[in-house]
Amino acid sequence: MQRVPLLLALASLIPTGALAAPPVTQLLPQNGANPCTFGVPCVQPMADGAVAPLEYADGKKFPMQDYVNGGPNGDLFLYVSDTASYASNVCNVAGPQNPCHPQSLFIGMRLARPKNASGTFLSSSGIVTLWLDAKRNETLGLAVGANVPRSEDRRISFRYTTGPTGTTGLTQDKGNGTGWSALAAAGEAWATTAVVTTPASDPGHVHIEFEIKLAPGLPVGAASEPLSSTVRKLGLGILHMPLATGGTTQTVGGGGLPNAPMPPDDLLTATWETLEFKAPAPIPLSFTMWNVGQMPDVTAWVPDGGSGEIDTVAQQIFNKEVVCLSEVWMSYERGELIEKVNLLRIKANMMPMQHVAELNDDLLQPSIFSTGLVLLSSRQILEAGVHHFPFGMCTGSDCAQAKGVLWARIATPAATAPVVILDHDTPRIAAGTDYAEFVDVFCTHVNAGANTSGEDTSVREQQFADIQSYVQQVRQGGPLTANLFPFEIKDAVPAGTWPSGLDRPAFLLGDLNTLGPKGTQTDVGFAHYTDMVGPGRFNISGLSQFEQANSQFSETRDLARLVTGADPQAAGTWLSPICANTVESELGAKDRIDYVLVFPPQDTADFPAFALLNGSTASVNPQFDPLSGSVDSEGNITQQCLSDHAMVDVTVKLARVKDVLKYNPMKKHRVEYAVKQVIDLETQSGCCADWYTPRVMMSANGATRTNAFMEFIEDQTIYPNWSVHTGPDNFPLFPDLPVGFSGAVNMTSALWEDDYGPDDHYDSIPESNALMEMDNKDAHFTFFANSGLLRRVKGELLANDWITEVELLGNFNDGYEHGITVETRGQDAVTDNIARVRHYINVKEVESP
């Protein structure tokens, strides 16, 4: 699913015909924009029938889903090489194939093998059909006759049987304006190699690999030659049709490209995927790290870091995208800062920022219970948590605080890009957010003190290891081994589990109190920095297997080490409490202790879901305060920056390198519904509600389950993950959706606040005037398995209310691999007990046995 291009398309309203446009995949040719070199050689697949995923690391991965037979999913890999030739020693230098093959399309497939009743894998047989539309631009431009195969188009069929008597057959046809004809001469063929194997190292799969020369010999200047400089597109349809194997319990391994229940049509070019040979659609994000030096009451004799106050800090950050602030030690200052930021945003016609922070109404609570951190995001926060370092893991005055880490799972711009879906053939824009499009962001502040080896550095390294452990728990999808003492419940939420984020980069923003190299400085002389990023601590210094095989994505870990601009050395962040207006030119001489680091995707021999594009930028801003001047009796002026730390700004671009799974009714599914986020809207100010829920309910396939979470969670905004799901861990039984399920699944939840008087049932939906309180206040959802659609519905008083739509959220047929999330907002002006609630619904394949 390509959300970013859709966003661009919708920026000028939906263009005519866009809805009928075939799906698009960007595939950056190797050795094009990023040439392979002797020093940094590339890896290219070898069409030898052994599909090693990382041979395709410069390409893209897709799922192969069998919408006819069900069964285990397979993998499809695409890769394309550019330029007329590779220089020697620039590609596959460790392998037998050198130089690599230019201007070729490689297709690799790992497809499930059939098994007999005792579980033994059997030989496979099937037909792979490839459709190639050479003048893709004409097809996309609705040129007359381009909707059917023409003479420049090809159909390649590969029939195979594996096993001791395995056979293969490769045929190629060309279009004739109405269908397909045999080639008139061998020279008309697109040179193709096809190999099938059943590798002993991967007994559950049959491997099929193609190499197709992408120079079909059209006249110079022809409109749509795949690698011509002006077009660089190709239409590609793929279909694997497994043939029945004797003795098997289930035919398996089907699937194709585009990945959809309806396979590519043999005669309709518009039903094939469009490959655009260019860089993947970038997903931009920006991060800001700033220690703002707002000191705690308990150390009131310690001056603030600079002249900054809540107003001036808010003014500098309100229009940022994702911000990590440290040293906002008091709850009431964190609360005020968040209010101030959002007031500024409202004045600027911007949506409020969402936040992660520890807020409470105990004005006398010392900072010993607080990290002093605030994480703000102008994008939706899908999950979040607070983690404190273990009690006593600190030195000196640091033990007067409770430093730790905040986590926010942030929806990228791709998550909220408009998606047009067909609702009974009517195009509509879905209101849901695609949960799969997220990154995990961590915000931290570690022990201060000396940078020479000793107790301070030792404790700091313990904290680095603790951070790494927490980051790993969060990214893998929980559950948390909560560090409760003495931090009450907050370290234990979110409860349960959530989708893994190990398949994408994560980002750590923080004051790490460790001197690091700047610009072109080497790590020599920064031993504690080397330790910090090394094994046993953050463990991010090595390259993953994917990074070693890939030549197109960033391998940078320390994003603000080298700043953009005339002086890449100007990366120092640790300022003096006294600043002059020349401070900006002095940054190269300042120490660097504030960071934006990258945790790469988990190191496996496979593709991540996302990678980081090259071209990140970084800047350091000391935030000199021209209004800070104070004059003594002799006329001397003293000036300050807003803090004794500079602000670090970083921009990055992500790219999706693995396409998403879609809803396949021929598989068994688990349905999950959860309340992910609650934001109190009752007042313009003040704090805090004590939240709980007596009812998180799901009804599916004739069974109903209701979970209650009665332990209060106090805060203005909480991320509870109150959930209910189908599956075998429920008692009484609440089974997953069976194969072929075509009914509906109903879900709802109620939000309550503990109060001095009667508890308050909060309103979390914009509708009113229902007869029943829960229909007036609670959101209700229905998943329709026969269509894949998810709708927010009217309520539950009448059976018909469960199918009466008030909002269309999305269609799992379009992807939503990790679920759909949506915010609903209450409107009850009478009681003012209103909240904004993030709901989460996922329909997830249960792995086939």
Place this chain on the structure above:
Amino acid sequence: MSTMNLKCAVLALVLGGTAQAVEPMVPYDNFNPKEPNPSRATTIHGIDPARWVDTQTGTRLESIRELAFTRLRLMSRAETAGSFGLLFSQASAVTAIAAKVRLNNARSTGSTDPAAPAAVNAAELTGHFFNTRTGIPSKNQQDDVIAAIRTVSRSTDPMGSQNLRVEAVIEQCTNAACSTRTQLFAADLGGVHQGELAALRVQWDVANHRFVFQRDTQPEVYGAYTVTDTHPPASQFKGLVVTHNPPTYLSGTPVPVQYANAYFHDVFVNESAAPAP
């Protein structure tokens, strides 16, 4: 203490004796609409207009009077003298004020006459409690007696210092506008840092002809007076304010600017001034 009337303070402490029965204190407003104390029948958005009245004297370059999460925030930047804040809506019933106060930042900048007295910026619990004589026109504040407990920043504080003082004062207005005053009592209640919380209380103990001042859990300080205290004040000014008292400005740039940014919460008053639910 250098600016205090030390003799007066010592006298007051000696004469004060032990505390007599005064009205107990009750919650008036904690500035947290989400968890109000005292509780309310309905949710209030922002500052409760039934309990507070805006006040400002003088002119200012910039000001903020708002609920800031769980506190009241008063911020003022001005070139001239004046006060800015909130007054009790039923001021006549108020004989005691207590609140937690943080003066987060206060400073005086600009060119001043080196011989001028120090500029003063403060966060105060203050009020006109009585008048010493009868028969004056209702808007004539002359002889109104003012008591205040306040956190003070002075331009004579050491450069870069964030050390403030907590002070108690009793003053008598000497003109109709109360722009000039005579000090009846002053006491220094100790140092406090910028941003540090100080729990302050000022209470009129009419039976003993004195004011009771208290900071945090320190012993009460009694400010006795000898003037007549049986007549109501001309001004109903009682509340929470930030104040500026700039130095003499002769010439040059920059023009002196006074700044104070203070937070208040957990306001208590004498029981008979308790607000309606």
